Each structure stands twice: as structure tokens, then as C-alpha cells.
Amino acid sequence: MTKEQLYKKFARYYDKIYEKMDHQREAEFIKWAVKSYKSSQGNELLDVACGTGRHAYFLKNDFKIVGFDINEDMLEIAREKLPDIPFIKGDMKKMDLGRKFDLIICMFSAVNYNTTLDELKVTLKNFYNHLNDGGVLIFDMGINKENWIEGMVSVDTVIDEDFKLARICQSHLEDDVFNSSFVYLIKENGMVDFDIDEHALGVFGMEDVVDLMKTKGFEVFIYSDFKDEKWGIETGERPVFVGIK
Ligand SMILES: C[S@@+](CC[C@H](N)C(=O)[O-])C[C@H]1O[C@@H](n2cnc3c(N)ncnc32)[C@H](O)[C@@H]1O
Numbered sequence: 634m635t636k637e638q639l640y641k642k643f644a645r646y647y648d649k650i651y652e653k654m655d656h657q658r659e660a661e662f663i664k665w666a667v668k669s670y671k672s673s674q675g676n677e678l679l680d681v682a683c684g685t686g687r688h689a690y691f692l693k694n695d696f697k698i699v700g701f702d703i704n705e706d707m708l709e710i711a712r713e714k715l716p717d718i719p720f721i722k723g724d725m726k727k728m729d730l731g732r733k734f735d736l737i738i739c740m741f742s743a744v745n746y747n748t749t750l751d752e753l754k755v756t757l758k759n760f761y762n763h764l765n766d767g768g769v770l771i772f773d774m775g776i777n778k779e780n781w782i783e784g785m786v787s788v789d790t791v792i793d794e795d796f797k798l799a800r801i802c803q804s805h806l807e808d809d810v811f812n813s814s815f816v817y818l819i820k821e822n823g824m825v826d827f828d829i830d831e832h833a834l835g836v837f838g839m840e841d842v843v844d845l846m847k848t849k850g851f852e853v854f855i856y857s858d859f860k861d862e863k864w865g866i867e868t869g870e871r872p873v874f875v876g877i878k
């Protein structure tokens with residue numbers, strides 16, 4: 634099976650696997666952060682690594698949204714769900730849309746698809762260049778050096794009457810990169826099949842990320858798991874970065 638086909642399968646399962654995630658709560662945090670920090674006049678939102686449009690769905694009445702993602706299969710699903718929103722295919726590391734926005738979001742650890750600090754630096758520069766003065770950047774970083782647990786096994790399951798899926802992965806870090814192999818076991822149309830989906834994710838220290846953001850010109854705040862509470866290492870919670878241009 635080619636990589637292209639594997640991605641197709643992954644996109645199809647994405648919404649089912651993450652069905653229980655509370656994107657509405659995250660969208661409420663985004664709206665709160667924008668009210669608190671944005672001083673640019675417009676309401677243009679660029680959703681980088683938008684996936685299947687799960688945040689766009691809850692933000693579409695408050696912002697004029699453009700979605701951007703590297704995976705055409707994810708974009709196809711987003712377009713079907715949200716036909717009024719333009720969804721563009723592209724790589725955040727090379728992004729050059731020739732226009733600026735008031736808010737950029739990059740959600741659910743999608744920044745971890747930058748595997749080195751040099752790549753992250755380029756991506757943050759791209760984000761900065763696509764923001765109006767007074768605009769806001771928001772991204773979460775569920776995987777980071779501070780919360781890394783080596784060898785941890787995660788198991789996600791979907792159990793519907795006519796569809797069953799188990800996805801297993803083990804954390805292992807090599808040179809600050811998590812080369813994750815997700816093993817899928819899927820029962821669909823009465824048949825069991827399996828797949829492996831591979832992702833390379835950069836694992837960064839929080840201070841390095843803050844330093845990079847400041848070097849690029851952002852004022853930085855870090856919140857804890859989409860709550861109106863500042864993040865600290867002791868919280869053990871998902872850091873949510875808010876950068877102001
Ligand atoms: C974990 S998903 C997050 C999707 C969405 N933001 C959400 O919260 O559900 C990661 C997404 O990042 C996209 N992605 C990975 N590398 C990318 C890149 N270099 N540029 C743009 N998108 C990328 C993938 O195609 C995938 O849709």
C-alpha cells in the first residue's frame with residue numbers, strides 16, 4: 634500500500650477518532666484570547682493545518698476564515714463540511730499567501746510537524762509575516778520536552794455498531810524527534826484490516842519555543858489547556874501559546 638493511500642485512510646478516520654474532543658471549548662478560548670489581545674481592526678482568520686475543519690466549524694460565525702493544510706484528503710473532508718470556507722493546500726514551512734490576517738491558529742499540536750528548531754523558526758516567521766500588526770497567533774503544543782514520557786503506550790478506540798477501530802502507538806524519542814508509528818486495526822463492512830500510519834514530530838523545550846517566538850517579534854503568553862489560567866510546568870497540562878504581533 635502506498636503512503637498516499639495510507640493518508641487517505643487516516644483522513645477518513647480522523648473525525649471518528651477525535652469525536653470526543655471538545656473543539657467548542659477550544660474555540661471559546663480562541664474567541665476569549667482574541668478579545669483580550671487583538672488590536673488589529675479586521676476579523677480575518679487563517680487556520681493553519683486546519684485538518685478536517687473542526688475548529689473552523691465553531692469559529693465560522695465570528696471570523697472570515699481561510700483553511701490551510703498539507704493533506705488534500707483532510708481538506709476534501711473540510712470542504713464538504715464547510716463549503717463556504719476556502720481551503721487551500723500548502724506547507725506551513727513554505728507558506729506564502731501574499732496577504733495578511735488578524736488571527737492565525739495552528740491547533741492540536743500541528744506545530745509539532747516541524748521536526749527541528751530551525752524548521753519551527755521558519756514556520757514562526759511565516760506566521761509572523763502573515764499577521765497584521767496587532768494580530769494574534771494561537772497554537773497548542775501537546776507534545777513537548779517538559780511533559781514527555783518515554784515508552785508510553787496510547788490506545789484509542791472507536792466502537793460503532795458497523796465500524797470498529799483500535800489505534801496503538803508507543804512514545805519513543807530519537808534526537809528530539811518522535812517518529813510515531815500508529816498501528817490501526819479496523820473492522821469495516823464485516824472485514825478486519827490493519828494499517829500503519831507514520832508521522833515525524835519535533836519535541837521542543839518550552840523555553841526554546843518562547844525564545845524563538847520572541848526573536849521573531851512576538852509578545853508571548855502561555856495558557857493552560859485552553860483555560861484562562863497561565864501555564865506552568867507544575868500544571869502538567871497542555872500549553873497553549875498566544876503570540877501578539
Ligand atoms: C493533528 S492534525 C490537526 C488538525 C486540526 N488542526 C485539528 O485541530 O483537528 C495535524 C494536521 O496538520 C497537517 N499538517 C502536517 N504537516 C503540515 C504542514 N507542514 N503544513 C500544513 N499542514 C500540515 C496534517 O495534514 C493534519 O491535517
